[in-house]
Amino acid sequence: MILIVAEHANGKLSKSAYELASAARGLKREGGVTALVLGSGVASVAASAALIADQVLVGDSAELAQYDAEVWSAAVAQIAAEGEAEVVLIAGSRSGREYSPRVAVKLDAPLLEDVMSLKDEGGVLHAEHYTFLTRVTERVEAKAPVVVVTVKAGAFAPAVPGTTAAEQFDVDLELPKRRLVVTGSTKEKTGRIALIEADIVVSGGRGVGTPEGFVQLVEGLADQLGAAVGATRAVVDAGWRPYSEQVGQTGKTVQPKAYIAVGISGAVQHLSGMNKSKCIVAINKDGDAPIFKIADYGIVGDVKEIVPAMIQELRK
């Protein structure tokens, strides 16, 4: 069987779960697709998962209310071993990429990370993923009784839910004690569309001048376009913007239809998070900035003049 670990947030099945289901359906394996839902009070999530899988296993307990790498990897490895899963698909989210290596070690399995394609050729899994700060596409293969795979967000078309619900089963899990004690958290939620799901992303860098400038220019343009807001590491480090908006090597990777970079010079680490965007637009005062080397459209000029003029033009 193929096991997919269905992520969810705020009582809803995540987009990644639909993408995992789609990746799983593309593999020629017998035994169908089993979805595993872990959490506390996840009946509605499990019901949604039942429309994209052939079988749903539900681990629903207070101990699973909050994610933990050791707890999650133990649960997933147990279910994979008991069900003799041949492929375990996990979302390429921060948490997915954090606990999946532990699952691979527990199962003595190879790990394919953040794949954007996945094929089965005679029992061998073939995949592609980015390397060298997303500048290179590497083709890899793994052959083993079980292979653990994390799937890149947005790489697979989401599966369309069926009309008949698959059967659900509760599972008993042997969970370890949490050792990383979370003592506080700052959730960063905005009313805007999620960065990695947006068709248009407007991102700002130091070149916008001030936190107020960021709000006026970057948020202003994003609101006008119905776009998500992104930021550079420098802007996040300076405390102007929350980490959840960071695009780049240590932040999110996005590939929207249009990426509009405002006052961003284009450090390699930032480019690695957005260089696969279909159309890149740059507005920056320095015509020699690296961002212009990968831009489709752009203006060399003062962002404080150009962006308000664009907002005005869009309002027409």
Place this chain on the structure above:
Amino acid sequence: MRILTLIRQVLDAEESVRVRNGAVELEGSKLVMDTMDEYGVEEALRLREAGAEAEIVAVSVGPARAEEALRTALAMGADRGIHVVTDVSLDAIALSAVMAQIAKAEGAELIFCGGQEADWDSQALGAATAERLGWPQATWTSALELKGSTLVGKHEADEGSESFEVVLPAVVTTQQGLNEPRYPTLPNIMKSKKKEIRKETLEAYGAAPKVKVNGVEIQVKERLKKILDGKDAAGAAAQLVKMLREDAGVIA
């Protein structure tokens, strides 16, 4: 206490990538210690400077040239190095088996590892090493402090950041922003040349790759580079909006 910092030698991020014979060509390019690993060495040094009694050991698995990256770590202030010399390219899961054995043999209590390595774009090494040792992990840390044998810090989770506490032993993965790595000073560079780097063979650890690499490609998307002069802000803005609407069709 003994702290291990895992060091990987990678292509300098500023270098352009070239492909030869189905692999990224590293010969003739500038190779450096991964900046992600610099954060780990720096953080280990800072924990010691804040009062922790610690020996800091830099560990690398790689070809003969990887010694240069270890020397950088020693010049920053690490006490000694361990170099498992091999031309075999191990994936993260296989490499973690070597790292875990070294950690056990050294009696390490804290391991630093890069959050995402600049050559593989992999995030797996730290977590896989922690699993093999049966240790907890704190990934993507942005602040760290040692209180007795408890690490107190902050790290990034799926949405937003979390404060955490974890009792050693533990594996910590780094990220940009954790600290500002120091530059090795000339006296420290001189001193580092006398520091011990113990050489070992990969055979002693019995690790083999689990993933086979079949080839690499650089897909460079040709960009249009239609760049306008913004001296006339209103005119340029109007023209850009028109191009995005009519030529690119990306905005309504």
